[in-house]
Amino acid sequence: MQLSSEEKERYSRQILIDKIGEKGQEKLKHSSALIIGAGGLGNPVSMYLVASGLGKIGLIDADVVSVSNLGRQILYTTKDVGKKKVFLVQERLNKLNPNVDFDIYEERLSNLNASEIFLKYDVVVDATDNFETRYLINRTTIKTGKPLFIGAVGRFTGQVMSILPGKTACYNCIFPEKSPEIIHSMTDNNRSMGILGSLAGTIGSIVSTEVIKFFVGTGSKYFNKLLIYDALDNNFSILSIERDPRCKICGDE
Numbered sequence: 001m002q003l004s005s006e007e008k009e010r011y012s013r014q015i016l017i018d019k020i021g022e023k024g025q026e027k028l029k030h031s032s033a034l035i036i037g038a039g040g041l042g043n044p045v046s047m048y049l050v051a052s053g054l055g056k057i058g059l060i061d062a063d064v065v066s067v068s069n070l071g072r073q074i075l076y077t078t079k080d081v082g083k084k085k086v087f088l089v090q091e092r093l094n095k096l097n098p099n100v101d102f103d104i105y106e107e108r109l110s111n112l113n114a115s116e117i118f119l120k121y122d123v124v125v126d127a128t129d130n131f132e133t134r135y136l137i138n139r140t141t142i143k144t145g146k147p148l149f150i151g152a153v154g155r156f157t158g159q160v161m162s163i164l165p166g167k168t169a170c171y172n173c174i175f176p177e178k179s180p181e182i183i184h185s186m187t188d189n190n191r192s193m194g195i196l197g198s199l200a201g202t203i204g205s206i207v208s209t210e211v212i213k214f215f216v217g218t219g220s221k222y223f224n225k226l227l228i229y230d231a232l233d234n235n236f237s238i239l240s241i242e243r244d245p246r247c248k249i250c251g252d253e
């Protein structure tokens with residue numbers, strides 16, 4: 001289906017870019033992403049993907065808004081405290097761009113529901129702060145063959161990594177899964193270290209840009225790469241990484 005005249009006007013500044021054009025914009029319209037997490041990263045990722053004209057977004061999160069979220073989760077207001085995040089995101093982003101279809105999952109991702117949900121979308125975005133979920137997402141994208149875009153933030157540092165299952169390094173190749181107890185304490189540590197609110201915007205914006213580039217055909221820069229952004233020094237470093245053939249999740253053995 002071609003773009004309507006309203007869509008051509010709405011996306012005109014993107015369409016003007018020669019690497020996107022009407023063709024790239026149409027590709028975006030026919031693409032979909034599942035965003036896991038409606039928090040500090042999930043907010044900017046979903047806002048930019050909706051504004052950019054992605055066709056369909058799935059959003060999974062079981063949490064309600066708390067006061068301590070408001071320092072970085074910029075889709076919510078003080079009056080929203082106690083309300084379910086996924087419904088607020090849907091309501092607000094539908095007003096931003098009613099052309100985008102929304103699927104809402106008011107539940108936690110688990111071994112039981114992950115594969116079935118992932119298979120409904122073209123790509124998956126990990127916008128969580130939880131390592132149990134991060135390893136589950138990585139395993140499930142390898143199993144279902146879905147490209148994965150990961151954003152992570154803590155204190156003044158952010159990371160971005162993109163994964164093409166079976167072709168580029170997966171999360172487990174670089175950070176091999178530990179015992180459940182260690183993973184649980186990694187999540188606790190991550191949550192207790194604090195985060196600069198605006199950093200979630202920086203990293204969420206980079207992740208949404210990688211997803212858009214993937215769909216319009218200019219490619220994501222962070223396959224087999226790990227971006228580390230140090231906000232204190234305002235320094236971006238990009239590490240080259242490789243698939244581990246002995247990786248327990250994506251390896252050949």
Ligand SMILES: [Zn+2]
Pocket residue numbers: 169170171172173174243244247248249250251
């Ligand atoms: Zn791997």
